[in-house]
Amino acid sequence: MSTSDDKTRMTYGGYLQLEALLSLQDGPPGHDPPPSNDEMHFIVVHQSFELWFKLILRELKEARDLLHTEFVDEANIPNVVHHIERVTEIFRLLADQWKVMETLSPQDFLAFRDRLGTSSGFESWQMRELEVLLGLQHEQRVGGMDPLAHMERLHGEGKVPDAALRDLRATAAAPSLNDVLMAWLARTPIQGSTPGRPGDGDVVNAYAERHLATMSEHIEGVIDHMVAIGHGDEASIRPRLEAGVESARDFLFDDGEVNRARAGLLFIESYRELPLLSWPRRLIDSMVELEASMVLFRSHHARMVERTIGRRMGTGGSSGVDYLDATTRYRVFVDLWAVRTLLVKRSALPDCLEPEYYGFSAKTS
Numbered sequence: 001m002s003t004s005d006d007k008t009r010m011t012y013g014g015y016l017q018l019e020a021l022l023s024l025q026d027g028p029p030g031h032d033p034p035p036s037n038d039e040m041h042f043i044v045v046h047q048s049f050e051l052w053f054k055l056i057l058r059e060l061k062e063a064r065d066l067l068h069t070e071f072v073d074e075a076n077i078p079n080v081v082h083h084i085e086r087v088t089e090i091f092r093l094l095a096d097q098w099k100v101m102e103t104l105s106p107q108d109f110l111a112f113r114d115r116l117g118t119s120s121g122f123e124s125w126q127m128r129e130l131e132v133l134l135g136l137q138h139e140q141r142v143g144g145m146d147p148l149a150h151m152e153r154l155h156g157e158g159k160v161p162d163a164a165l166r167d168l169r170a171t172a173a174a175p176s177l178n179d180v181l182m183a184w185l186a187r188t189p190i191q192g193s194t195p196g197r198p199g200d201g202d203v204v205n206a207y208a209e210r211h212l213a214t215m216s217e218h219i220e221g222v223i224d225h226m227v228a229i230g231h232g233d234e235a236s237i238r239p240r241l242e243a244g245v246e247s248a249r250d251f252l253f254d255d256g257e258v259n260r261a262r263a264g265l266l267f268i269e270s271y272r273e274l275p276l277l278s279w280p281r282r283l284i285d286s287m288v289e290l291e292a293s294m295v296l297f298r299s300h301h302a303r304m305v306e307r308t309i310g311r312r313m314g315t316g317g318s319s320g321v322d323y324l325d326a327t328t329r330y331r332v333f334v335d336l337w338a339v340r341t342l343l344v345k346r347s348a349l350p351d352c353l354e355p356e357y358y359g360f361s362a363k364t365s
């Protein structure tokens with residue numbers, strides 16, 4: 001005899017809504033004949049990616065919202081790192097998931113490719129939203145593509161649901177993860193000084209100038225070393241290294257004013273050993289890891305596509321592999337990558353002026 005408890009008992013299938021989920025792999029309504037084994041594999045792999053994209057969006061929004069405040073509680077930085085690290089692991093998994101797709105031979109794919117018509121991952125609104133959420137700029141995209149305009153057009157043709165467009169619009173209107181990260185970096189205490197404090201501008205300016213001077217001093221040793229090991233003569237090496245210092249100046253000072261976010265980033269990267277900077281450093285590392293995992297994800301997709309369809313056009317009308325390879329050059333966290341070029345070995349840097357502020361009771365040397 002069944003009891004009311006039996007009737008209301010939560011089940012595995014009920015909780016996961018498996019019946020609904022597992023009824024969605026037969027292709028769109030009227031798909032006739034039903035998908036072959038290979039086509040079902042194609043559908044399942046795509047759907048799995050889209051499910052992961054859904055979670056990625058959720059995690060990245062949590063991270064963005066935690067950082068998007070005037071004052072970020074130190075205790076929240078590990079939470080941001082946690083969300084970012086989860087997304088990185090998902091992208092790593094997805095980069096490997098292309099291997100399942102690669103079990104589809106070119107001929108097997110051609111057998112049902114025409115059934116896709118012009119549909120393409122290029123129309124994945126979740127992928128576009130996650131790029132916008134991260135902060136990828138239109139100018140960086142192939143052909144300067146504006147994803148919102150593209151999705152508005154598809155929505156006008158009835159090919160993108162209202163909710164997807166609404167979400168994309170909201171994400172495009174809000175600050176991106178890169179925006180909130182840079183705003184947070186702009187508040188980094190530099191040599192113990194915080195924004196708004198009297199004289200902060202001078203402290204940050206002096207810090208940036210000192211770093212550039214250290215870079216200039218450092219290149220003298222590099223020149224001697226390169227000449228000594230036969231990598232060229234001073235006349236050819238010096239201009240290249242000096243151009244590097246000039247680029248560093250352009251990075252730190254835009255329009256003649258020191259850029260506080262970039263100076264803060266350089267400070268955190270340079271004085272990584274200071275206790276107060278350990279979580280900020282981990283946060284930056286986690287963002288770099290995230291982007292690195294995404295680049296690999298894009299790159300593995302391109303290799304899988306090259307293997308499956310060679311150099312032919314994509315169903316979405318792009319040049320195919322060449323287009324996908326171009327997307328592997330996208331970088332969202334441009335400053336996080338750029339600052340690496342400016343770093344000088346720790347032993348060549350002057351000590352931090354206010355080690356006590358950062359949790360050391362005495363100067364480091």
Ligand code: HEM
Nearest residue numbers: 045046049120121122124127305314315316317318320327
């Ligand atoms: C045999 C399998 C696949 C082939 C041959 C393929 C091919 C392509 C090609 C050629 C493009 C460039 C746009 C176009 O012209 O269509 C593209 C874009 C894309 N594909 Fe795939 N793909 C495959 C599987 C997948 C899977 C399983 C996913 C997972 C969701 C996926 C997601 C995407 C995304 C998100 C884009 C847009 C990339 C961007 O614009 O940055 N693809 N694909």
